[in-house]
Amino acid sequence: SLLAPYRPVWAGSVGPAGVGPGSLYWPVYRTPVIIAFNSKAVSPPEAPQDWDDILDPRWHNLVLIRDPMASGTMRAIWGFIIERSLRETGDTTAGMAWLRALDRNTKTYALNPAILDQKLAREEGVVTLWDLPDILISQGKGMPFGYLFPRSGTVVIDDAIGLVAGSQHAEAAQAFIDYVGETEALLLAARQVYRLPARRDLPLDSLPDWVAEVERTMKVVPMDWTLLAQEGAGWMSYWDQHVRGTGNHRKD
Structure with missing residues (x-):
């Protein structure tokens, strides 16, 4: 293993979700996926309210997507769609059909988050699927972005930390590791870079208001992260070769 077991001093305040086997890694932050939109072009009631809403023909050529092959966030979203298909039908076919329908509405796959932000701000597209911290940071820079959580529930990625095996230090x-999960460090990250703490024992009166709002409105969907780790590369390869670009012609 690349990691060595280590139990942080704050280990009792997290989990069990996001904790690695044999104490190999521990969740520090939780990164929710959101539906984001250009708030100058789309009002919150007009925005897609759930996953399937973004497939509506009204969003044809108005969807911007971060290139999934280069993004862990997007791979998690793709994994959720395919796992949902497996749960409901026992097969990946419906999930790939969903992604093909999304491809039909997608104007472009942005190579990196900065390009995604620029295109969304310039209204080259007006809706996207992305992660909450990046959108909140962009809002803080004055970009006209709004967001909402999918009504049926959203993917939440546990961002974890672990000890490298054989470390010289x-x-x-x-x-x-002990420091990044301490109360002071987590509050600093929440206030300055919009990171949602994985710990649930932090003093509520010390957390910024956005954390309470997220916890109040966010519904988390179940994810089989082990299955995604085992099958995700194959799913992504199939999507890249057989689904990407099978919708309408666009400039990527």
Whole structure:
């Protein structure tokens, strides 16, 4: 294994979701997926309210998507769609059909988050699927972005930390792991870079208002992360070769 077991001092305040087997890694932040939109072009009631709404023909050529082959966030979304298909039908066919319908509405696949932000701000497209921290940071920079959580529930990615096996400075690494999960560090990350803490024992009166709003409105969907780790590369390869670009012609 690339990682060595280590139990942080704050380990009792998280989990069990996001904790690695044998204490190999521990969740520090939770990254929710959202439906984001240009708030100058689309009002919250007009925006897609759930996953399937973004497939509506009204959004034809108005959807911007971060290139899934280069994005862990997008791979998690693709994985959710395919896992939902497996749960409901026992097969991936319906999931790939959903992604093909999304491809039909997609104007472009942005190579990186900065390009995605620029295109969304310029109204080259007006809706996207992306992660909450990036959108909140962009809002703080004055970009005209709004967001909402899919009504039926959303994917939440556990961003974890672990100790590298064979580290020459294991004690320093352990001290750093302990630090990033401390109350002070988590509150700093929540206030300055919009990271949602994985710990649930932080003082509520110290957390920024956006955290309480997220916890109140966000519904988390179940994800089989083990299955995604095992099958995700194959699913993504199939999508890239057989689904991407099978909708309408566009400039990528």
